[in-house]
Amino acid sequence: DIQMTQSPSSVSASVGDRVTITCRASQGISSWLAWYQQKPGKAPKLLIYAASSLQSGVPSRFSGSGSGTDFTLTISSLQPEDFATYYCQQANSFPRTFGGGTKVEIK
Amino acid sequence: QVQLVQSGAEVKKPGASVKVSCKASGYTFTSYGISWVRQAPGQGLEWMGWISAYNGNTNYAQKLQGRVTMTTDTSTSTAYMELRSLRSDDTAVYYCARRGGILTGYAFDYWGQGTLVTVSS
Numbered sequence: 001d002i003q004m005t006q007s008p009s010s011v012s013a014s015v016g017d018r019v020t021i022t023c024r025a026s027q028g029i030s031s032w033l034a035w036y037q038q039k040p041g042k043a044p045k046l047l048i049y050a051a052s053s054l055q056s057g058v059p060s061r062f063s064g065s066g067s068g069t070d071f072t073l074t075i076s077s078l079q080p081e082d083f084a085t086y087y088c089q090q091a092n093s094f095p096r097t098f099g100g101g102t103k104v105e106i107k
Numbered sequence: 108q109v110q111l112v113q114s115g116a117e118v119k120k121p122g123a124s125v126k127v128s129c130k131a132s133g134y135t136f137t138s139y140g141i142s143w144v145r146q147a148p149g150q151g152l153e154w155m156g157w158i159s160a161y162n163g164n165t166n167y168a169q170k171l172q173g174r175v176t177m178t179t180d181t182s183t184s185t186a187y188m189e190l191r192s193l194r195s196d197d198t199a200v201y202y203c204a205r206r207g208g209i210l211t212g213y214a215f216d217y218w219g220q221g222t223l224v225t226v227s228s
Contacts, residue, residue, distance in 0.1 A: 034214035036152075043202055043218035044144075044152065050212030087152055091213040094166045096142065096154040 002026050002090050006099035012107040019075040021102045023088035028068045032092035035064055035073045038101075039084045048073065049091075078104070109133040111203050111219035118225045119193050126189040127222045129203030136184035137161045140206040142215060143177060143188045145199040153199075157206060158186060193226045200224075 003026040013019050023033065031051040036044035046055045048064035051071055061076045075082055083106055088099040114128040129141060143155040156167035158177040165177050176189045186203055201222045204215035 032212060034212060036215075038152075043221055044204075044215070045218070046207075046211075046214050046216050049207070049214035049216070053212065055211070055214075055216070089152075089154075089214070094157070095168050096157070098152040098154065101151045 001095055002029060002093060002097050004088055004090055004097050004099040006086075006088055006102050008102060009100065010103040010105060012105045013078050014107045015078055015080060017078045017107075019078055019082075019104060021073045021086055021088075021104075023066075023071045023073070023099050025069045025071075025090055025092075029090045029092035031067045032090060033064070033066065033071050034089045034091055035062075036087045036089065037082075037084045038087065044087065047086075075104075109205065109217045111205065111217055113201075113203060113219040113222045116223040116225070118227065120228055121194055121226055123193050123226075124189060124191040125193060125224050126187055127201050127203075127224070129186040129188075129219050131184045131186070131205070134205075136179075137181055139208065141177075141179070141186040142204050142206050144202045144204055144215070146202070146221075147196070147199040150199075155188070155201075160186065190224075193224075195226050198224065198226045 005024045033051045035048040038044040052064045063074050065072050085101045085103045110132045112130045137160045140159045142157045158165045160179045178187045203219040205217040207216035
C-alpha cells in the first residue's frame with residue numbers, strides 16, 4: 001500500500017497568512033494526488049485534483065503543486081472560512097490512501 | 108446537480124450487520140464508480156473500497172475483506188455498503204463518494220452527507 005504522510009499535523013495562522021501543507025507518498029504516484037477540505041460535521045470537499053488542477057468553484061487562493069512523491073497545497077491568503085482540516089489522497093492505485101490530515105487553526 | 112443522499116443513522120450491537128444506502132442523482136449512475144470512506148470519531152479518513160456502477164466490479168480494503176460487501180442497484184441509482192460482524196471500532200461516520208473520471212484525476216468529486224453508525228452493546 002502507498003502511505004501518505006502529511007505535515008504539519010496542525011498549523012496556527014492568521015487571516016491573510018500564506019499557509020503551505022506538504023504531502024509525501026511512500027512511492028511515486030505521478031500526479032495522481034487530490035486535496036480535500038473538511039469542516040467539522042461535514043463531508044470532505046474536493047479542492048485540487050491531479051496535483052494542481054483546481055476543482056470548479058474553488059477559490060483561486062488555493063493551489064497545488066508537485067509530482068512523483070512530494071506535493072504541496074498552498075493557501076495564498078487565508079480567509080476565515082478556510083479554517084478546517086485538509087487531507088491529501090493518492091489516486092494512483094488501489095487501495096486508495098489518505099494522509100493523516102492537517103488542521104488549520106486560528107492564531 | 109449531482110447529489111448523493113445517504114440513509115439515516117444506525118445503532119447496532121456488536122456482531123450485527125449494517126447496510127448503508129447512497130442514492131445518486133443528477134448524473135448517469137453507470138458512468139462512475141462509488142467509493143466508501145469512513146471516519147471514526149476524531150480520526151482521519153479511511154478508504155473502505157470501491158464499486159463500479161457500470162459492471163459491479165469491486166476492490167476492498169484488505170483489512171475489511173470478508174466483512175464488507177458493496178453493491179449497486181442501477182434501476183434506482185443506489186449504491187449499498189454492508190458491513191458484518193460489527194465491532195466497537197467500526198463506530199464511525201460512513202461516506203459514499205463518487206469517483207470522478209480521468210478528467211478529475213479519479214478524485215472523489217462528490218460526497219454523500221455521511222451516515223453515523225454506532226456499535227454499542
